[in-house]
Each structure stands twice: as C-alpha cells, then as structure tokens.
Amino acid sequence: MENKAHALVAGLFLLLLGLGLAASVAWFQGDRTERVKYTVVARGGVPGLNLKAPVKLRGVEVGYVESIGFDPADPRQILVGIAVDAAAPVSTATYAQLGLQGVTGLSFVGLEEGDAKGTLQRAAAGARFALRPTLLDRLAESGPGLVAGFAETATRLNALLSEDNRAQLGKTLAELQQAAADTSKLMASLQPSARELPGLLKDADATARRAQAALTRIEALAADGQLLAQDLKARAAALDELQAAAVQVQATSRNLELALVGETSPRTRPVLADVSAASRSIERAADALGEQPQSLIFGRGAQPPGPGEAGFAERIKK
Template sequence: MENKAHALIAGAFVLLVSALLALLALWLTRDNTQRDLYEMSTSEIISGLQPQALVRYRGVPVGKVELIGFDTKQKGNVLIRVSIDRSAPVTTSTFATVASQGVTGLGFIQLDDEGESAERLVPNDEDPPRIPLKPGLIDKLIKQSEVIFNQAEQASMRLNKLLSDENQQAVNVAVTQLSEAAGSLNRVAKGLEPTVATLPALSRETSVTLRAVKVASDEVAGTARRLNEKGGPIDKLAQGGAALAAGVETFSAATLPKLGEVADETARAMRQLRRTVNAVDDNPQSLIFGNGPPVPGPGEAGFSPNGAQE
C-alpha cells in the first residue's frame, strides 16, 4: 500500500510541475501587443514567404504574416494578410517588399516609407486596408534574368562570329602586317639614328644662328629708329625735298615767264637778223652805199618790169 501511495504522490507532483511549467511558458510567451490587420496584393512570385514570417519596418520587427492565399478582389493575385503593431508608423505612403533573410533564404515582409505623406493609414479589421507591395530585389532579378540571358546569348553569338575561321585568318594577316610594319619602323629608326645623333649639334648651331639673327634684327631696328628720328637722314631728306619743291614752284612761277619773254625777243631778233642777212645777200653794195631809194613798184614813176630804175 505504501508503494502505491508514493507512486500517487510522485505522479501528482509531476502533474503539478508540468502544469506550472505550462503556465510559465504561457506567461512568458504571452503577447499583449495590440496589432492591426493589413493586406497586400501582388501578381509577383513570393516564393520563400511563409505564414508567421516576420514583418519588419526598416529592419525593426513590427508584426508577422497571418495568412497567404488568393485575392478574391483581383483575380490571379496573391493575397498576404499581416498584423502590425499599432505603434508602427504606417502611413498612406508606406509600401512593402518581399525580402530574403540571410543565407537561409526565408522571406519576410519589409516595410518602408519615402516620407511623401504623414497621414496614418486607418486600420479596419473587418475590411483591412491594403499596403502596396512593390517588387523586391529578387523579383527584379527574376525579371531581368531573361533579359540578361538574351543579352548573354547575343554576346555568345557575336563572339562565335568574331572567332570564326575567316575572322581568325584576317586577324592572323593583320598580326603579320603589324609585325612587318614594326620591322620597317625598326629599320627606319636605325636609319634615323645618325640624323638623331646630329640633332644636338644642329640645335646648338640653330641657337647661335637665331641669336645672330636677333642681334641683326636689333641693329636694323636701331638703324630704322635713327633714320626716322627727328633731324635724322630721312627727316633731312624730307626737308630737302620740300625745299626743292618750293624752288621748283618759284622757278615755275617767276623764272619761266621771263625765260619765255627772252625766248620771244630772241626769236624776233633772229628773224630781223635773217632779213638783214637776206638783204645783204641781195644787195651787197648796201653795206657801202646804203640801201638807196626803194625800187618803185607797179604804177609808180620809174617802174620797170625788169626791176631797173629809169
């Protein structure tokens, strides 16, 4: 009988301890946080997201996923219902994305807000308001994967075309031509070595020549300045030219008219001298006896057709 009594006592103690542990677990896991229901609808793939997954607001846990199903309001969309702490700043501009957690690949809901609106999104558990669900990084990668694959395929086709036998032959020809051109350049370089060696001496001679040209240029400039100075040769030459012009003008205005008169007088004297010479030739005795009376003309007394006086 005692063994049965001890077994009953031990069993009751175990039951009591189990009940206490269950109550402690319930007390420790109790959740007094008030949450509001929100919904999200998307046509994107949400693989990796499971019920009871975390909901984070900029990395801070604020709720969990309550339900994942199909949207009856928008055919073909997936409906996600979440419960979010009332203390979370959910506004009308808040949006959600599906993110991946670490290396496990488990998905969670990431909330964010660009601050476009400060108006709080009013909760309603009977008809939960909807938060926009935008494509996440994984969705963008999935969408871009096809484009990336197409581009990779095009790049592969172009690479195959570039590495065709004809192009390889053309590349070999080009390489050969480049090699020949390099050899020609080396030969030209070797031929230019003597010329290059003389360049320093030529440069020095050119410098000396340039200095001599500069000195000559300075001397020419100095000579030009001296020639153009006031009282210099060019100034005196200009003054002499002006004086010569004035003398020519005076000669033209005063001397030339007088020379004209003298020339006229000389011409008259020459004509008179010519007549005198002619008269002497006709009547030489006039130098001794004079000219005598003039010969009578026709109709005058003593006129004779033979020219003799009667």
C-alpha cells in the same frame, strides 16, 4: 473524516497553485504589443512565405504575417495580411519585398521606405502596400531573354572566328607588329635631331633678336632719310626762289639797258656793266644749284677736265 478533509484542502491548494502558475506563464508569454494591420498586395507569387513569418521595417522586426490568401475581387492578386507595431514609422510611401531567412528557403516580408528624404506621413490602418520584385526576381524573369542573347552572341562569335577571319586577324596582327617596329626605328633615328632641336631653337631666338634690332635701326634710318628728304625739298624750294630772283634781276637789268640806251653816259656804262655781270653770275649760280642741289650739303663736286687738261682724253674715251 479529518484525514479526508485535510486531503481535500491539499488537493484544492495544489489545483489553485497550478492554475496560478499557468496564468502567470500565459501572462508573461502573451503579446501585449499594440498592433496595426496592413495588407501587402502581390501580383506575382510569394514563395517561402508562411503564417507568423516575421515582418521587418528596414531590417528591424516590427510584426508578423497574419494571413495569406487570394484577392476575391481579383484572383490574380495575393493579399498578405500583416500586423505591425503601432510605434513603427510606416509611411504612405512604404513598399514591400520578400527576403530570404538564411538558407532555410523561408521568406519574410521586408518593408522599405520609398522616399527617405521626404516628410514622413504615417499610413492609416488597413492601408495596402505593393509587393515589388527583388533583384533576383527580376533576373529570373529576364533569364530566358539573357540566355537567348548569349546564344545569339555565341553564334556571332563563331561566325566571326571562322578560318578566314582568323587568318586575316593574324595577318593584321603581324602588320601591326611590323608597323610598331618601323615606328621604333623612326623614333630612334629622330632622337639625334630631337637632341639638337633645343640648340636650333636658341639660334633661331638669337637670329630673331638680331633681326629685330636691324629692323629698329632701319626704322631709325628711314626716319632720318625722311627728315633729309624734307630738308632737301625745303632747300630745292629756296633754290627755285633764288632762280626766280635771278631771272627778275636779269629782266630788270635788261630793262635798264633799254631804258638808258639812248642816254648812256660814260658814268652809267660801268654801272650797267656791273649790274649785267651780277645778274649773269646769279643766273649761273642758280643754274648750278638747280643741277646739283646736294652741293649745299655735301659741297660742290669736282668739275670735269676740259680740253688740254689732264684726264680729258680718258673722259672722251668714256
């Protein structure tokens, strides 16, 4: 009996020890993280996505896929249930995309922030995020259009590169080559002129400076001429006054002669003769100055030779 009792105790001990080890393994392997459930809405397909596929927020794994199924309200939509760590900063502007896990062909759900610069507003539990197509998806959708465009471009290139067009293109290239050669020759012929151009510019600059100096001198001469003309006008006015005075003196002398014609005495006749001679001298001086006013400045010119004088015959011939 004692052997049976000892065997029973040993068996119970081993059973309890196994249960404890199993509970410990389950405890350590169990997921104790608090999760928040969201739903990803896909209008297209979700190829390569399976249950328990990872969910990553900006490349950091924060959860897993719990369920995949069609939307009962709209069978054209696929609802993907995800469980995300409650501490993950999932905002109301978050959207989802499918990513590839290496070369296995399996996909994962990637969450991206729609407004990275805005204020973070956490999404409520059960919120829905739209599944946006990736760049590869957009390329796949636009593939038929791209192929059609390439085909049309190839057709137009074939039409453009026909025999006639190729011949015309070759002719145009030959003309361009000839034009380039002519341009090179023209530039070579212009190089000597270009080397002389700095000297010509220096000469033109010197000529301009000399012209400016000449203009300055001409302006000074013009100013002097203007002053001389004003002086001549003033002297001409003085000559006019002198001539008027001479006329007045002559008139006065004539009046004196008329007044004294009946009372002329031997004493008054010389006086009258002197007055008359003086008036005639003043009149001749006034006439001479009126004819040659420049004589006041430059002096009186030489009188032309009269009859019997040297040079009179040459003057008559002229």
